Amino acid sequence: MRVAILAHEQFPERAKTATGILRYGDDEVVAVLDRSHAGERVSDLLPDVRDVPIVEGMDDVPGPVDALVIGIAPIGGGFEESWRPDVRTALESGCDLVSGLHYFLAEDEEFSELAAANDCDIWDVRKPSDDLTVSQGVAAEVDAEVVLTVGTDCSVGKMTATVELLRAAQDRGVDAAFVPTGQTGIMIEGWGNPIDRVVSDFTAGAVEEMILERGNDHDYLFVEGQGSIVHPAYSAVTCGILHGAMPDSLVLCHVAGREEIHGYESFPLAPLADYVSLYESLARPVHETAVVAGALNTAHLDEREADQAVADYADDLGVPATDPVRFDADAVLEAVL
């Protein structure tokens, strides 16, 4: 599949989905749409992913594409009307749509009519399956060892760490699979339940359902975590994943130097040791687990600072740690596998 990614005015810092797909997606990306960077290239802005041109709009994409992916997720998940001409052009030229917005494009009257007329599929990744239900409490019964990334906050790199550790494990010949729980992971994997969008009573059940579906076909499952267990807004999602996935081991993800909750700056992050003890003690009555490794996001630091930050983080946690984007994951994998 050849895809274009819409990320107007947000690329790259506030376009988590776009950068995730550029980094890990299997499809061929032919262009990023960002009118504020038109004429530049991805490599001008983001060094460590594949390089593609950045264009003004759908009309400027080089060559035909099979799908337009909405690569940004504004707070609230709404649709920005300034994107409508690009989406319209895509549908008129027979492109499928992939979107992780809370606003479902398949329910937009104009888009659904255009899709029908031009034989296009619209995949609203964040629309949960209708057959989700409550957890049975049986995820621990699958054959696979379950590894879950947990975090000190939102936007610390849990999805990135999960995919990096998965691939490092696969590179060693380990039979491991990815269990995505958020829109970007679901787009990369082509499968998964958007846990933050399911009925709250089904949070654990929607994770369990994925573990049961894949858990007997692999030796390891790497489950993408969400939020933080003490996030003022999103802790419910985190807690449901922790109990629904029944992980055998946890990898604690953090951004070097972050001291306050992202977007909720009146709340300081808790001490690292508190996160470890909270995740472990909260999991224990359902399924015993432990933080066995750490993943530290050091993207904003230089090489020497990053090295020191990882060493300090490992010391604080008392377990192996790495920045899996930047450094090797050997010691962390030894702890996890």
Place this chain on the structure above:
Amino acid sequence: MRVAILAHEQFPERAKTATGILRYGDDEVVAVLDRSHAGERVSDLLPDVRDVPIVEGMDDVPGPVDALVIGIAPIGGGFEESWRPDVRTALESGCDLVSGLHYFLAEDEEFSELAAANDCDIWDVRKPSDDLTVSQGVAAEVDAEVVLTVGTDCSVGKMTATVELLRAAQDRGVDAAFVPTGQTGIMIEGWGNPIDRVVSDFTAGAVEEMILERGNDHDYLFVEGQGSIVHPAYSAVTCGILHGAMPDSLVLCHVAGREEIHGYESFPLAPLADYVSLYESLARPVHETAVVAGALNTAHLDEREADQAVADYADDLGVPATDPVRFDADAVLEAVL
């Protein structure tokens, strides 16, 4: 309002909503519909609530009624087709419907047509408002002190304890209000967000929205808790309420003698001290709180056993405790107010 309550084949043990309304509702209940107990009276089965006749179906209800309330909630929340004739009869005679099922009666084709034809309202209590969103993390800013009931499990009597403590406080002249989070509480109060049915990302936000709406009009808010923080299926809901409500104090609810999670019997309940420390340590990074009292459900014990069980429970917790349905709530209120 004169209401009839449908509870076929489930009254009283498995009809939590029916018994909650009989105990605490403001409306006049004229009959309970339970074909397996037709001809008996509520007082034959449940001694401590108002007494009304139990009848076979809507045709046997004495006198006109304004609303039919679905007073049972099967696992999964589906609609049982054997109830259809009674619901049809109700609508044909101009009765409104009140339902807490996951299956929305207003979206049932036959019911919506009958309701339109007979000018009836259908209130699907469990259908969340469309304008819910993520928490801002500001519930602690309201004037009221917030008291939250938390539990060792589902179905331990959190709603009952909440309403009993609220009323005992009001009897003392305290300006206190109820914040319901589940279907029965919402029916009793005529207002509220069904937290277990909202989008998981909005769990805390849906509680916060209620705290903000009522929190500056009262000195105390009594918030109905849900589930348990270590429930294999429902912990996400519990966690979202804990962080969204930002309670100043917690009342730990438990059923005397319960040792396993209801419906998940392979999971033993954690020690009581673990619940106390988990609820407190999980709340702390968002808003500091403490378990200041206990509420014990002793309905299945005789008077002497109940008295002893409450004393033991208070000892175990190290705080005052009572069974607020059975005994006075003075010591518990002293701790809470």
